[in-house]
């Protein structure tokens with residue numbers, strides 16, 4: 496049975512700030528990620544006011560991919576990758592975000608990086624904004640609460656689209672743009688550079704920032720298509736399906752509303768307009784959002800070419816007794832456990848069938864090509880005598896690829912590629928740890944920043960190499 500299409504994009508995914516390091520090299524400015532300290536599963540990362548002496552900022556050094564990329568790409572080629580998803584660090588191109596002219600040294604770095612990938616026929620897949628906007632845009636403009644950010648972002652997008660128009664075909668605008676719908680301080684900061692001030696309504700702020708980002712994304716889609724009509728420009732969403740806790744119709748309605756409240760970003764990017772329920776909600780809340788008629792035209796004209804999404808885990812929600820007519824109680828407060836699933840060491844529920852569900856859900860709702868641009872298991876690996884045995888990671892990936900195969904062969908979804916997250920070990924976004932590892936390539940560095948940075952192949956490397964070589968037929 497040939498399930499996966501001949502040109503299926505087997506790959507690996509990373510983000511600039513989590514692996515490049517070299518945080519001040521050749522004119523690079525300070526990004527959001529540069530002011531986030533190391534944390535753990537128990538201790539959240541701190542967001543400091545600028546870079547402070549005596550703190551541990553793991554992204555400053557990452558895995559020093561900036562200086563190791565040739566050696567790493569050689570390993571990717573040996574692995575057989577057809578594509579490599581990374582982001583362009585905005586602060587290498589516009590160090591502060593509001594300069595008139597880009598930083599040539601930063602542009603040159605990505606010239607070289609993409610050339611090195613293409614030398615081995617590995618296609619770069621590029622995210623424009625992956626939790627690493629210029630910190631200056633936070634301190635000076637308040638992040639995405641400010642309409643000016645649309646201009647800064649589209650300028651950045653235009654410069655890199657133009658520069659890499661022949662090297663890069665697949666683009667994504669904002670990484671996991673919908674994370675901020677959860678309204679926690681962390682995602683408001685990483686996604687939008689928002690710091691909620693006393694007296695402010697976090698939700699209203701999020702809707703405003705989200706709107707400016709959606710306008711910026713839609714403009715970028717149009718600019719990109721003008722520069723190269725062959726560009727495929729996608730949205731990027733964190734997909735974690737919410738299941739109802741029971742057959743109680745109130746739980747079903749709660750799950751439905753939770754999905755709507757997470758994926759209205761997807762509605763706008765794919766359908767070009769806001770869903771009716773959300774407009775009603777804004778009216779009831781009396782939000783005074785700056786959304787112009789011109790903006791609405793932009794949204795309509797800048798819909799995405801495909802849906803990129805991450806998938807790690809699913810969730811279960813239960814309606815509370817206090818649920819209002821709109822079922823808008825914050826979903827994180829209504830989550831319950833799922834006794835049918837096992838969790839990772841970091842508490843993420845492992846649910847391969849949920850991936851098939853997600854592929855069907857997206858297809859039914861938007862009927863666009865799908866690209867799984869993140870998936871994987873964060874786990875503690877044991878390094879012994881140059882070997883890393885990681886059967887748990889192989890099992891996780893295999894189970895998810897099996898469900899992808901069913902979604903293609905049985906359900907007929909249009910899936911174009913799969914780039915497991917953190918194909919090479921890197922700094923965790925959520926915790927800042929090195930010890931939460933996703934890679935099929937091990938990097939010798941610990942949570943204190945100590946290590947030789949030497950790279951080693953894990954057992955999963957050989958396994959994934961074979962999966963790619965057989966185009967997913969032999970798992």
Ligand code: P53
Nearest residue numbers: 510670671733805873922923924925926931
């Ligand atoms: P980590 C949760 C928390 C933080 C970032 O996450 C997340 C998620 C999942 O929705 O998003 C993505 O490193 C993100 C990556 C990140 C990856 O998930 O906390 O796009 O940057 O590394 C995994 O284990």
